[in-house]
Amino acid sequence: MDKNCKNVYITTPIYYVNDVAHIGHAYTTIIADMLARYSRLSGSNTYFLTGTDEHGQKIAQSAVSRNKSPMEYATEISAKFKTLWDDFDITYDKFIRTTNEEHKTGVQKAFLKMYEKGDIYKGEYEGYYCVSCETFFTQKQLIDEQFCPDCGKTTSIVKEESYFFKLSSYEDKLLKWYEENEDCILPRAKKNEIINFVKGGLRDLSISRTSFDWGVKLPACLNEPKHVMYVWLDALMNYITALGYGSDEKNMHQWPASVHLVGKDILRFHAIYWPAFLMSLDMPLPKHIAAHGWWTRDGAKMSKSKGNVIDPKEVANAYGLDAFRYFLLREVPFGQDGDFSQKALIDRINSDLGNDLGNLLNRIIGMSGKYFDFYVSSKDVLKYHSKELEQVNDILENVEEYIYKMQINRFLEDIWKVLSIANKAIGDYTPWNLMKEDKQDEAMALVALITNIMAKVALLLHCVMPEKTSKIAQCIGMQINTQTYECILKQNELLKDIRITKVEALFPRIEKVLLEEAPNMIVNEEEKKQSTKKACVDDNEDEDDNLISIDKFFETSLKIGTIIEASEIPKSKKLLKLQVDLGEKNTRQILAGIKEFYSVEDLVGTQVCIVANLKPAKLMGMISEGMLLAARDENGLHLIRPEKNKTIGTNIS
Numbered sequence: 022m023d024k025n026c027k028n029v030y031i032t033t034p035i036y037y038v039n040d041v042a043h044i045g046h047a048y049t050t051i052i053a054d055m056l057a058r059y060s061r062l063s064g065s066n067t068y069f070l071t072g073t074d075e076h077g078q079k080i081a082q083s084a085v086s087r088n089k090s091p092m093e094y095a096t097e098i099s100a101k102f103k104t105l106w107d108d109f110d111i112t113y114d115k116f117i118r119t120t121n122e123e124h125k126t127g128v129q130k131a132f133l134k135m136y137e138k139g140d141i142y143k144g145e146y147e148g149y150y151c152v153s154c155e156t157f158f159t160q161k162q163l164i165d166e167q168f169c170p171d172c173g174k175t176t177s178i179v180k181e182e183s184y185f186f187k188l189s190s191y192e193d194k195l196l197k198w199y200e201e202n203e204d205c206i207l208p209r210a211k212k213n214e215i216i217n218f219v220k221g222g223l224r225d226l227s228i229s230r231t232s233f234d235w236g237v238k239l240p241a242c243l244n245e246p247k248h249v250m251y252v253w254l255d256a257l258m259n260y261i262t263a264l265g266y267g268s269d270e271k272n273m274h275q276w277p278a279s280v281h282l283v284g285k286d287i288l289r290f291h292a293i294y295w296p297a298f299l300m301s302l303d304m305p306l307p308k309h310i311a312a313h314g315w316w317t318r319d320g321a322k323m324s325k326s327k328g329n330v331i332d333p334k335e336v337a338n339a340y341g342l343d344a345f346r347y348f349l350l351r352e353v354p355f356g357q358d359g360d361f362s363q364k365a366l367i368d369r370i371n372s373d374l375g376n377d378l379g380n381l382l383n384r385i386i387g388m389s390g391k392y393f394d395f396y397v398s399s400k401d402v403l404k405y406h407s408k409e410l411e412q413v414n415d416i417l418e419n420v421e422e423y424i425y426k427m428q429i430n431r432f433l434e435d436i437w438k439v440l441s442i443a444n445k446a447i448g449d450y451t452p453w454n455l456m457k458e459d460k461q462d463e464a465m466a467l468v469a470l471i472t473n474i475m476a477k478v479a480l481l482l483h484c485v486m487p488e489k490t491s492k493i494a495q496c497i498g499m500q501i502n503t504q505t506y507e508c509i510l511k512q513n514e515l516l517k518d519i520r521i522t523k524v525e526a527l528f529p530r531i532e533k534v535l536l537e538e539a540p541n542m543i544v545n546e547e548e549k550k551q552s553t554k555k556a557c558v559d560d561n562e563d564e565d566d567n568l569i570s571i572d573k574f575f576e577t578s579l580k581i582g583t584i585i586e587a588s589e590i591p592k593s594k595k596l597l598k599l600q601v602d603l604g605e606k607n608t609r610q611i612l613a614g615i616k617e618f619y620s621v622e623d624l625v626g627t628q629v630c631i632v633a634n635l636k637p638a639k640l641m642g643m644i645s646e647g648m649l650l651a652a653r654d655e656n657g658l659h660l661i662r663p664e665k666n667k668t669i670g671t672n673i674s
């Protein structure tokens with residue numbers, strides 16, 4: 022975002038509908054929501070877009086595996102995203118679906134324009150494609166000549182007629198754009214990666230596919246019924262079709278985007294392809310593309326198959342939505358990766374939110390009630406506390422800059438500096454002693470100082486914690502709106518005489534983790550014991566009856582996988598570390614106690630049978646996400662393998 026910008030346009034990526042939202046999606050959306058709320062409060066005309074990306078081979082395949090049509094499946098998952106954002110009170114202005122007719126019309130118009138300009142030509146594509154990432158690769162880019170360099174999954178060879186976009190002819194123009202616009206890609210370190218990538222040379226981009234049909238058709242005048250558009254071309258265009266590009270253009274004045282928020286995984290698409298498409302369309306380029314880091318769980322990437330996905334709804338229900346928002350924005354500097362833990366969240370709630378913020382409000386209620394019958398007047402604040410006010414105003418004068426630079430954790434850190442000035446002032450001036458010494462004016466000035474600081478903090482924090490700051494505002498008799506923002510924060514006006522209203526504690530202390538953790542993610546020893554006890558009880562239940570029903574057997578998911586990597590673990594006599602492809606988005610890391618019986622070379626490329634739905638466990642500090650089937654007798658241990666090679670991911674029954 023930029024200072025004093027009249028029209029602000031903020032976007033999230035549009036999420037694939039192949040899976041439901043997890044904490045990573047919530048992170049991006051919450052950052053965007055925070056920026057949009059801030060922008061509105063500070064008086065800018067703001068438009069905030071989110072939505073779902075519904076075409077492409079990945080979605081088509083996911084639908085087939087669930088016996089649904091792609092449209093039926095996309096509609097179902099898209100609705101789940103929308104409901105989650107509504108439950109989270111995300112203030113989007115538009116939720117776009119790429120299956121909307123207006124979007125499809127807009128994309129076709131854009132395609133035609135680029136074609137007429139001479140930037141699109143027909144040819145034949147021969148190369149590799151990763152369905153999971155919906156990305157084309159050359160053989161040189163692959164790992165071990167077959168695996169996707171981004172997600173590690175097996176790629177497939179694609180040889181088909183295709184339309185191409187002349188990306189190579191935009192190399193110099195892109196480099197010039199990066200050079201002339203210092204902050205076009207944030208953080209800067211990520212910008213350098215992009216520049217180096219472009220300097221390495223760009224190849225023309227295949228932008229249509231013929232081997233499946235779940236996508237936007239090419240413009241009818243090209244008469245190419247077999248072709249659908251490459252899903253990334255279709256998806257990126259959402260940022261303009263949502264404003265009406267190619268249909269009802271009434272919101273096009275919001276373009277260019279002030280900031281496209283993305284995860285670092287998709288920065289390349291946004292920082293290279295997207296500006297090149299826009300240049301081809303002769304349209305202004307986005308002001309900023311800001312890439313945040315990756316949330317992991319216990320050091321591992323989150324995925325459903327690993328069983329380590331964090332459901333944002335569960336976390337928000339357990340700990341409170343505002344606390345969750347604050348944690349996500351404060352815990353990790355923008356652009357860096359972060360590891361989610363309930364312990365860290367609880368620490369933030371008890372310390373930053375409970376002690377520093379919530380308790381300060383309690384003290385305002387307590388002191389004003391005890392000494393002044395809940396009445397607070399700012400009339401002597403300047404007389405007694407101009408020094409503290411100056412310190413506070415100095416800090417807050419620059420705090421917005423951090424938002425413009427996407428340094429949100431620093432924005433919050435500075436607000437906490439201000440809170441500590443307020444907390445310290447109470448200890449320094451001891452209003453209870455002032456009252457004893459009959460210095461009511463001074464005590465009142467102190468309470469009013471704290472209340473005025475609280476007012477500024479509430480206005481600034483409103484974008485991060487809308488609900489709790491509204492409670493603060495209610496308590497100190499203030500409205501949170503553009504006018505108060507202007508008067509209290511920008512003009513540094515003091516509050517008028519006010520009456521304090523009692524409100525309940527903002528952030529009650531949390532004594533223990535509230536959500537059940539998978540065994541390898543247990544936070545404290547007590548919980549570990551509880552979980553072991555529970556496991557014992559479950560085991561005993563089965564002792565009575567050695568026979569199981571067929572349903573019980575099918576609770577275990579057994580699958581065929583191919584070992585694509587194997588390595589020794591230093592210091593372990595028994596374990597080998599394997600990467601096994603089960604046909605999922607990511608390979609599984611499995612630690613198997615087979616080192617005495619198999620060498621690394623024996624294993625790579627062979628097929629094995631895997632227990633695929635075991636809860637992840639930690640061995641020697643590493644995560645193991647499954648178990649190999651093997652039989653051991655006096656002749657040693659042997660892996661159980663399919664008699665003939667089977668398709669990766671085949672269920673064993």
Ligand code: ME8
Nearest residue numbers: 034035036037045046049074256257283284315316
């Ligand atoms: O890439 N940590 O959709 P997608 C942080 N449809 N952020 C995460 C995350 C994690 N572990 N996992 C996901 C697509 N995200 C395309 C986008 S836009 C024109 C098309 C967030 O459903 C992050 O913002 O795979 C990431 O970029 C996005 O979800 C990817 O969502």
